Structure formats: structure tokens, C-alpha cells
């Protein structure tokens with residue numbers, strides 16, 4: 374077993390999947406969390422196991438506090454501690470604000486925001502006594518600058534930024550760093566509904582002239598998880614190719 378353990382939520386697909394691969398191959402024990410994509414998660418688990426990595430797999434809906442608590446206890450049982458918590462699981466939905474139903478609103482807030490409260494509060498039970506830990510929350514550029522047709526998504530992601538900043542202040546004396554990654558437009562299933570034409574326009578509007586890859590975000594997370602970032606807390610880092618510069 375490795376010395377350090379990372380729990381990465383929503384890691385069956387997309388950005389979380391890339392993070393799992395990078396962390397597992399960089400000397401971390403990794404808990405792969407999935408909710409609906411059991412096949413993809415099992416394939417990832419088997420692939421990494423066959424390469425000699427220390428990974429484990431857990432099905433949990435992160436918007437359900439009981440399932441989150443069980444997942445974190447399971448992780449402690451498997452690996453003994455949690456050094457890095459990456460709150461990556463998330464959903465998006467394009468909808469005109471006036472069409473958003475109460476159900477839509479609550480689902481978005483439950484999956485993208487309440488989940489971060491549940492996982493973080495539970496993980497801290499194990500991090501605070503160790504006087505060490507790294508929490509990395511995945512927000513979005515739309516949480517920084519707001520996205521039309523995505524008000525509920527933008528709201529949830531802006532709240533994650535606020536939570537990161539406040540928690541960083543509270544947890545600094547416990548030597549726990551809390552930071553946020555706010556990705557730009559990244560090529561995953563999440564942007565499957567965006568037409569090729571719009572994607573070309575978005576590329577043109579990006580100074581680096583391309584969309585992001587899940588690996589671009591995973592590399593940033595690996596840095597924030599490492600000792601190289603020990604003096605960084607409460608910050609929002611936005612790998613977005615220059616699409617948003619604040």
C-alpha cells in the first residue's frame with residue numbers, strides 16, 4: 374500500500390476518471406467513487422489493479438449523506454486514512470431560468486453543493502486529528518463569471534467557491550489546505566449536448582485555441598494535492614486556456 378490516500382468523487386467518467394489514473398500512477402491509494410456508471414468504474418478499477426495500483430471502488434450517490442458516510446468509513450477501512458479529498462462529482466443541465474422547476478433546482482444544489490458539505494464534514498473527522506489534509510473542490514468558470522441558461526449550475530458552483538474560501542480560513546490552523554479548481558470547457562460527456570459549431574466558436578474565443586482535456590484538470594489537482602502547494606489555501610485556480618481572465 375502507498376503512504377497517501379485520495380478519495381475522488383464522481384470518478385467513473387470524465388475529469389474524475391483522469392484524476393484517478395494520474396493519482397493511482399503517482400503513488401496514491403485511490404478510492405474510485407461512482408453512482409450510475411458501474412461498467413466504466415469497474416473497467417477503470419480492473420485496469421489499474423492489473424497495473425499494480427492500489428485502488429478501491431465504491432458506489433455512492435454523493436447527494437445522499439448516509440451513502441457518503443458509508444463511503445468514507447469504507448475508505449478508512451481499506452486504506453486507514455484520507456489525505457486528499459477531491460469533490461469532483463457533479464451534474465449540469467442547460468435550462469432557461471424561467472423553466473427551472475423546484476425539482477431541477479434542488480437536484481442541482483444537492484448533487485453539486487450539498488454533496489461537498491457531506492463529504493467534507495465526514496472526511497474532516499479523520500483529517501483534523503492528523504493535523505494534515507488537502508481538500509480540492511471542483512467548481513467551474515461559470516461559478517466565477519455566471520453562465521446564462523445555467524443559473525442553477527452557476528449558483529451551485531459559485532457556492533462551492535464561497536465554501537472553499539471560508540473553510541480555508543477555518544481549517545488553516547489545522548494545517549488543512551482547501552482550494553478550488555474552476556475548469557473552463559473540458560472535453561467530457563458533460564459537453565456532449567454542445568454542437569460542433571458552438572465548440573468551434575468557443576475554441577476561437579480561447580487564447581490557447583483549444584478546449585481543455587480531463588488531464589489538464591488532473592495535473593492541476595495533483596499539484597494542489599502535493600507538498601509543492603503547502604502554502605496555497607483558499608484559492609481558485611482556473612485552467613481554462615485563457616477563456617476567462619479575471
Ligand code: NAP
Pocket residue numbers: 382383384385386387388389406407408409410411433434435436461462463464465484511512513514555556557558559560561562563564
Ligand atoms: P461527466 O463526464 O459528466 O462526469 C460526471 C461524473 O460525476 C461521473 O463520474 C458521474 O458518475 C459523477 N456523478 C454525477 N452525479 C453523481 C452523484 N450523485 N454521486 C456520485 N457521482 C456522481 O462530467 P465532468 O466533465 O467529468 O465533470 C466533473 C466535474 O467538473 C463536475 O463537477 C463538473 O461540474 C466540473 N466541470 C466540468 C466542466 C466541463 O466542461 N466538462 C467544466 C467546468 C467544471 P456516474 O456516471 O457513475 O453517476
